Amino acid sequence: MTALVIGLAATALVQLGLQAVQVWWILGSCRPVLLVVLAASRRLSPVQVAWLGLVAGLLTDVLADRVLGPGGIAGAVAGSLVAAVERRLELQGPMFWVGGALTAAAVFDLVWRLLVAALGASPDHGWLGTLASTVTTTSLALLVALAERGWGAWRAPERRRRRALKQA
Amino acid sequence: MTRLKLRSDVALVLTCVGLFVAAAAQVRTSQGTALYVAVATVSAPVISTANAIVAAARAYALGRQDLEAVLAELGRLRREGTQLRLTNHVLTAEVAMMRQASRLLAAFPDLGEGSVLGRVVARDILGSRSLIVDRGRRDGVQLDAPVLGEGGVLGRIDRVTDNSARVQLLSHPAAAMAARLTEVPGEGLLVGGDQPRLTGFPPYTKIPTEAVVLTTGSEGIYPPGLVVGTTGEARNEGLFTLVPVILTANPAETATVLILRALPGAPR
Numbered sequence: 001m002t003a004l005v006i007g008l009a010a011t012a013l014v015q016l017g018l019q020a021v022q023v024w025w026i027l028g029s030c031r032p033v034l035l036v037v038l039a040a041s042r043r044l045s046p047v048q049v050a051w052l053g054l055v056a057g058l059l060t061d062v063l064a065d066r067v068l069g070p071g072g073i074a075g076a077v078a079g080s081l082v083a084a085v086e087r088r089l090e091l092q093g094p095m096f097w098v099g100g101a102l103t104a105a106a107v108f109d110l111v112w113r114l115l116v117a118a119l120g121a122s123p124d125h126g127w128l129g130t131l132a133s134t135v136t137t138t139s140l141a142l143l144v145a146l147a148e149r150g151w152g153a154w155r156a157p158e159r160r161r162r163r164a165l166k167q168a
Numbered sequence: 169m170t171r172l173k174l175r176s177d178v179a180l181v182l183t184c185v186g187l188f189v190a191a192a193a194q195v196r197t198s199q200g201t202a203l204y205v206a207v208a209t210v211s212a213p214v215i216s217t218a219n220a221i222v223a224a225a226r227a228y229a230l231g232r233q234d235l236e237a238v239l240a241e242l243g244r245l246r247r248e249g250t251q252l253r254l255t256n257h258v259l260t261a262e263v264a265m266m267r268q269a270s271r272l273l274a275a276f277p278d279l280g281e282g283s284v285l286g287r288v289v290a291r292d293i294l295g296s297r298s299l300i301v302d303r304g305r306r307d308g309v310q311l312d313a314p315v316l317g318e319g320g321v322l323g324r325i326d327r328v329t330d331n332s333a334r335v336q337l338l339s340h341p342a343a344a345m346a347a348r349l350t351e352v353p354g355e356g357l358l359v360g361g362d363q364p365r366l367t368g369f370p371p372y373t374k375i376p377t378e379a380v381v382l383t384t385g386s387e388g389i390y391p392p393g394l395v396v397g398t399t400g401e402a403r404n405e406g407l408f409t410l411v412p413v414i415l416t417a418n419p420a421e422t423a424t425v426l427i428l429r430a431l432p433g434a435p436r
Binding site: 025 | 183194215219288
């Protein structure tokens, strides 16, 4: 629970930081908070992931100064769908991160657009924004996957044994 | 006393329905700005830290290049060369920004009085289609004030706090302005979106490509005669001739903006 709260807070700060003027402007549309929801889907049940998605979506609404609500619902839908897809396809490794982030970002933005349209309001970005958000979030997930693989290789028992043999 | 027990999934669905109803209420009533002010206050140090980290990383990369070059030539000059290059990098960025500001003031000499020059501190060009500038209510920035970039009109102020303001770009789907063409009589409505377009001209109106699009001021926000963009290839759609507009001000390359005084009749 504490790890999830810290993860959400850290990714929210990253999401804000990516909008700084010194950072490449394309990255401003990245949604790192969705990656916390994706990461949680490995351990939590789909309903719990949906609840986490709801919180992450509301956080996104607050950060983007949008109407509070559609982001939460979109996050819940994206969270439950990602958890279901991950279980159904048994995604692992880089495919888990890339496939999951692609699903989460695309579903989140599409459901959000649908809800905003249902409310009779106009969305604050067009299809290009949806595409940018999906691509940047998926790219970030790919980086996370690479980092995870690197970390796994670094901590692998085989590497330890090789080092021990070299020293001997 | 009865105790209500809800399954987690049912509670989730009920929460979503409640959120939807609450969102509908927010859409139909005016939004409070207290949350926005709180988020702006929290995000200001985060954004400045991110800017500092990227600037430091760039400075580090530049310093390393200097180091390699100077080590190859003369080790003694390494520290001095690195320092000079770092200073030069900072000064070049500052001078570029000052030049852009100077060109901006020169391009709009009649609008200088009461206007404020602002520096862009954050931008989300594809997402919320907005820029954040470092000037706010304390500097005289008002809601609905027109904002100009070097190439022309960028948009208008849609949020103001004491020390910052948010610019709604013309590419925002909700953006709109009255506009005219230099070579065609009449007035049209420019609406934003992924591809901003000018509508309101009668069907089969002959619109030349690359004609200059100017503001008319009829909507009460933008002063008349400001350059907005140029026309693309027009086509007929329904009862109107639809003209795609290529905006001349590029928010991705804008570092300094000119914030004009809001017109007295501007809707608040």
